[in-house]
Amino acid sequence: MTRVNLITGFLGSGKTTTLLHLLAHKPANENWAVLVNEFGEIGIDGALLAESGAVLKEIPGGCMCCVNGLPMQVGLNMLLKQQKPDRLLIEPTGLGHPKQILTMLTAEVYQPWLDLRATLTLLDPRQLADDRVRENENFRDQLAAADIIVANKEDRWQADDIARLQQWQEQALADRTLVTTQFGHIDPTLLDRPRLNQRALPDAHHHHAHRAAPSLLSALHLEGSARWRRAVNQGQGYAGCGWVFDADTTFDTVGILEWARLAPVKRVKGVMRIKEGLVSINRQDSDFHIETRQTMPPDSRIELIHDSEADWNLLQQSLLKLRLS
Template sequence: MTKTNLITGFLGSGKTTTIQHLLRQKPADENWAILVNEFGEVGIDGALLANQGATLKEIPGGCMCCVNGLPMQVGLNMLLKQAKPDRLLIEPTGLGHPKQILSLLTSDVYQPLLDLRATLCLVDARQLSEPRYYENENFRDQLASADIILASKADTYSENDKAVFSQWQQNDDLKRPSFFIEQGNAPVELLDKPRLNLQELPDSAHHHHPKKNGLAALSLAGDRGWRRALNQGQGYFSCGWIFDSATCFSTAALLDWVRLAPVERVKGVMRIAEGTIIFNRQGLDLSIETQPVEPVDSRVELIHTSEAPWNVLQSELLKARTPKS
């Protein structure tokens, strides 16, 4: 049987960073696999998790629970058959509802195949003070479904943030273990904790409406080096771009664009002269990493709570390209 963990958390809570940290702790004699789902269409998390010692399967563009879980079942079956992993980590979109996923993983068809262990839920404790988060159905149910709570990005918390999280802990009827973590540094031993939280979650009022008419719609005549994809659902909107491997960006111009984009979330893996730049912005929080190797392609995704000026943002992003040699 494959030891299996669900890694949940709302948008920007640090799921991918935590999985990267867990992968660095993988026993050398174990074969791991990752099933990752993103709200956007261009697959940023997949690019970040590729070539990190685990077999990867992406389900971009929405939620694993859509269409009665069919996209997830196909991806899950492929991983189990082809990779035969010792451990499987499943990362749903930050807008995904956990009930349908847990129901599928515990269904009769997967009982002989999966050893479902603790569900880890990441929460940015700063969000516990904001109604747009704690009043969100998926945010609440992700927390409710967890066996272990990880208060991520703890190095950014104020004393009030810590106090709010402590108060939340005291009000937790299930008295689940919880930990403050920084930079995704969750100990791998948590993955072997048992699944004890068996409470019944409410049904989700999930609605997801893919909007794919933006694919390459604004590509300039003769310019086939990039394409665009749009998506929307759960009260959020996304716009993403993929650029070919020959496209390079000015580091300074690109980072200005990332910082100034009037959206809630920006995430990307892009080619620059020095190699690769990886950036992740949630609100005003921005993390940046550079690597000397060049990426296969360049990918960037914006997510916001309303329609943003995608065409204007696209025009500014295209200006950040450097001339092709």
């Protein structure tokens, strides 16, 4: 049987970083797979996880639980049939609701194949100070579905954040395991904790625009001689816009970093080719993290997410001016 863990968490809580940490500690004799979903169609996490040593399947463009779960079922079935992984880690979008995913994973048809273990939910306690996040149904239900709460980004907390976390734990998380960490560095043995949380979750109220066919199981790619493409998405009270550029396009290093740092949006995530090689960009509000890499992806990808419509055309205009080739 394939051991399965759901790794959830709201936007910017550190899910991908945590996945990279867990995959770095994968036993050499085991075959692991990752099923990852993102809000937009660009597929940033696929590029970040591509060299992790695990088999990767992307379901971009919304949430796994939309369209009666068809993309989720297709992706899951393909992984189980083709790869027969020892462990499967599922990362839904930070704007996704966990109920239908858990319902599907516990369905009778999957009982002979899946061993569902503990659900881990990443939490940045600073988000508890944001009414819009705290009152978001997906945020609340992700925490409600968790067996283990991973309070992440401890290096960024202030005294008020710790107090809010303690209050939240007393009110809502008292019966669940809470671990604190930074950079997603958690004990990999947490994955083998049993799934004990059986509480009923409310149905999600989806407000998601679908433009792609529900069977689409790969991120946006370039066709023919196209040098770049753009994709927009909207749902769950958020709007997103992303771009993918071909392998021959490089960007001005200082310019792309300043563009990402100053963009008037809540979330920026990308993997971009620069003169020096490759830079991964991860920004949540004012938190800005960059990392240079040597392994080159087949293209450049970057996505912005905001809690309202942004001027995507103006942002695109300034982004295109940063191309060096």
